[in-house]
Amino acid sequence: AQSVTQPDIHITVSEGASLELRCNYSYGATPYLFWYVQSPGQGLQLLLKYFSGDTLVQGIKGFEAEFKRSQSSFNLRKPSVHWSDAAEYFCAVGGFGNEKLTFGTGTRLTIIP
Amino acid sequence: GAVVSQHPSWVICKSGTSVKIECRSLDFQATTMFWYRQFPKQSLMLMATSNEGSKATYEQGVEKDKFLINHASLTLSTLTVTSAHPEDSSFYICSARSGREGSSWKGFGAGTRLSVL
Numbered sequence: 001a002q003s004v005t006q007p008d009i010h011i012t013v014s015e016g017a018s019l020e021l022r023c024n025y026s027y028g029a030t031p032y033l034f035w036y037v038q039s040p041g042q043g044l045q046l047l048l049k050y051f052s053g054d055t056l057v058q059g060i061k062g063f064e065a066e067f068k069r070s071q072s073s074f075n076l077r078k079p080s081v082h083w084s085d086a087a088e089y090f091c092a093v094g095g096f097g098n099e100k101l102t103f104g105t106g107t108r109l110t111i112i113p
Numbered sequence: 114g115a116v117v118s119q120h121p122s123w124v125i126c127k128s129g130t131s132v133k134i135e136c137r138s139l140d141f142q143a144t145t146m147f148w149y150r151q152f153p154k155q156s157l158m159l160m161a162t163s164n165e166g167s168k169a170t171y172e173q174g175v176e177k178d179k180f181l182i183n184h185a186s187l188t189l190s191t192l193t194v195t196s197a198h199p200e201d202s203s204f205y206i207c208s209a210r211s212g213r214e215g216s217s218w219k220g221f222g223a224g225t226r227l228s229v230l
Contacts, residue, residue, distance in 0.1 A: 043223035
């Protein structure tokens, strides 16, 4: 069965500091990996996704993520966070076919001045 | 780009009534649609997967008679919460795929917040 682990429930960083959100997945074949962001009371916005090819994926809002098959990880990074980045971040894994996306439990990001 | 539209965005209903939520693909054919439920400060839990023209596949623990899913066309899936009760209050989100490969993932609707009084 596929699963996603986001070990950090809540992270606080200072504005302008770098950010890394961790994501580990379990999937029996080549995974499709996603990062979504959700602001309070809002839907999900796709930040970036990995299907194949270059393991370093660039997304919107200055985010990037690196797929490391050997570590079953897909960590999200941003070199310098902005106050507007405060939100809930979800990592998800899916696969070929009509399979579902399985989500991690999310990481809440707080930005302090 | 691909757009998944969900309506309504917010609904309040009395206990015992039924509520219908629509999920539409605006510029692509959604061969598969997924319905998720999200409780406050929690992650998204898949409720069911629906393929156009066939019965939905429900996840374990989801009452199929309570959460009726219809996917009658390639652009519309509906979730009907029947005889809603306060414990059904939640945030419901749909997503859609247009095929089987990775690029077929087309995103999520904006979600529907259901409040049952």
